[in-house]
Amino acid sequence: MSALAIELTEITKNFGNVCANKDVSLKVESGTIHGIIGENGAGKSTLMSILYGFYQADSGTISVQEKPVQIQNAHDAISVGIGMVHQHFMLVDTFTVLENVVLGTETGFSLKKSLETSKLELQRLEKEYHLEVDINAVIDTLPVGLQQRVEILKALYRGADILILDEPTGVLTPQEADHLFRILAELREQGKTVILITHKLREIMAITDNVSVMRQGEMVAHLKTAETNREELAELMVGRKVLLRVDKAAANPGKPVLTVEHLDFTDASGVHRVKDVSFKVHSGEIVGIAGVSGNGQSELLAAITGIQPLQKGMIQINDESITPASKADAATMRRFGMVHVPEDRQRMGLVTSFSAKENSILGYHNDPAYNGLFEMDRDAIHSTCQRGMEIYDVRPNNLNLRASLFSGGNQQKLVVAREMERDPDLLVIGQPTRGVDIGAIEFIHRQIISMRDAGKAVLLVSVELDEILSLSDRILVMFAGQIMGEVLASTANERDIGLLMAGIKQEAA
């Protein structure tokens, strides 16, 4: 075994009653790429925040380059050679690349000298690690891939030998992710140590040398990547066997249920978000909309589901046409047979301070079934919620618990139960498994497939390409507000979709 870059011994961290890390030990060899995998909430980010001095561990020790260290804050972490690329970039949008890199390392009262000396150093680093970025560009004019590069440069500029990347591919296209992996391999060549935190099995298999698996705050396994496989890792993450592939029969599409024609949307700040989008969803099929987050998917969803008033274009659900003049809102859409599981369950799907029971009729609260002469029919509400929670296996099975106290996966099941149990003709579902644990993902995926098999039309929007590929029958790819192309799921491959996601039209092949 070569030298250890990092050694964590029995790290424990509690937040109130919640134990985020319990006796976690970790050894990272110098000059390797070490993956840490686990579900959302498994404690990966907390562990890395402790290593970077953002939180203090309640107990346990940290050694860096085989010397015990105390890391009280980011400054300490930087001084022992640890650099971090955060999931949400820590960049000042209105500053230039150079200013962002210099920030915190300036010497002297005048900025000029610091900027001049660091300019040369930064240019040297860009050359050495092949991380070219225009140093005078303002951050918010750069695409996310380049912003991430700036984050890496920032860490290297501060002399980092150990680089921690927290879910770095969440905002990248598959091609950009591949490029990032090449950069990481290059860094390893140069003797740097890289820690990659992710919940994506594919990334672990693609790039890491060693992998540690976390589950519910504990470290459950340390493995050599070459000696393991996706199935084993998934099982370790969840604690039981899971089906990674979704089994489904061929689709049997019928008549069109949702027709969208020439839909255009411009947001309040005047940005043209959705550009002339047209498509159809038939009964008995799942149409997936793929794309990197922020390419108009959210706005398209909002327009289709009536959350935003329709500005231009036409929507048809079954035989009902909706134009900008019809002033349809979300309730109208529901009446026409659509249900909607929104992208952001905490902001749009639930009132988190309400109980599960109250949430179970949200949006249907004016339904005569729930309303008596003066007050709401509590028994009816109770039985609706009870049934939903049983069928969808929501845990804990407590109708009076506040929605905010359920885990992400169970919150999502509450929303899914409410909407799917309405027996709609059309299901519109955004990011069905964002922040949801693998067990619940499997369950929600099966529910979506069974909706389709029951002859419903499903429109699925997700930024998880794997999810789109495994569920959809047809795939539309969005880029910069436009539909770049359509692919049949049976013939789709990641590379082609990746190109479309990056806005590159394929040659007619």
Next chain:
Amino acid sequence: MWNDLLLILDATLRISVPFVFAAMGGIFAERSGVIDFGLEGKMLGGAFVAATVAYWTQSAWWGLLGSIGIGIIFSMIHGYASITKRGNQVVSCVAINIFAMGLTVVLANAWFGMGGKTPQLSREARFMSIELPYAEEFRDIPILGDIYYEIISGHSILVYIAFLMVPVTAWIIFKSSFGLRLRATGENPLAVDTTGISVNKTRYQALLLNGILGGMSGAYLSTAHLAFFVKDMSAGKGYIALAAMIVGKWRPYPAMFACLLFSFLFAIKDKPEVFDLLKGIVPVKLLNSFLDMSPYILTVIFLAGFVGRAVAPKAIGQPFSKEK
């Protein structure tokens, strides 16, 4: 006509001084992410303390120092409430303004018994006009000589300090290391924290400068512009300075020009020519009130979009906390 114009511009300059001091102070605070509605209170407190200390010590400079002291005390109270205790910044500012309004009158009554006024200051205890070198000699040069003599020369030292503060503020904000951190703190405090700099310390430093400038704006009112403190002396000038800062989009030079523009309106509103000009448009009965309102109306018009969208520092008003 030429002479009138010179006099109006001269008055504009005098009127603008408290605006300029306060607006520069506001820029420091808000660029670091701390809202400052409390300029009004600092100005009022500064005016009272400056007049009182100057009267007791018979020295304008001690008065100035006192006003700086009270400005710092107020800004530190604001800092403690809004940075350390993460309270609501607007509420903290409003509290400071009301506190200043009441305290100054109570203390003035208790100490001097003149109905909320402080005694008239002697020449030694206030900042007198200074004639710049060669003002008389250059007077014969057409136009430039007049401008030098009437507008530029013949103000108190605080006027020159105020306008010196503009390039100083601009340099600190945009050209110094401290300014880089200050701006970053106002835009993305988490990013600052991850580089190992203390967000709260940077904000306190910004508030220190804010308090100094806020206090000085008050000293000008009571020891240079007038020679005593009187109840409610600031009369909303702190809010005008805030508006000028926003119209200037949190930049020192544009904010200074906004201060000058508002001051120009104050300077001309009492001129008979303006009165005659507007007589036909506005009913005579309302004209005086209308003229009194005009700087405020213009402020509203400017803020309502005349200058385009003013984009505030992104993290303004948000107390910094790692736990979100």
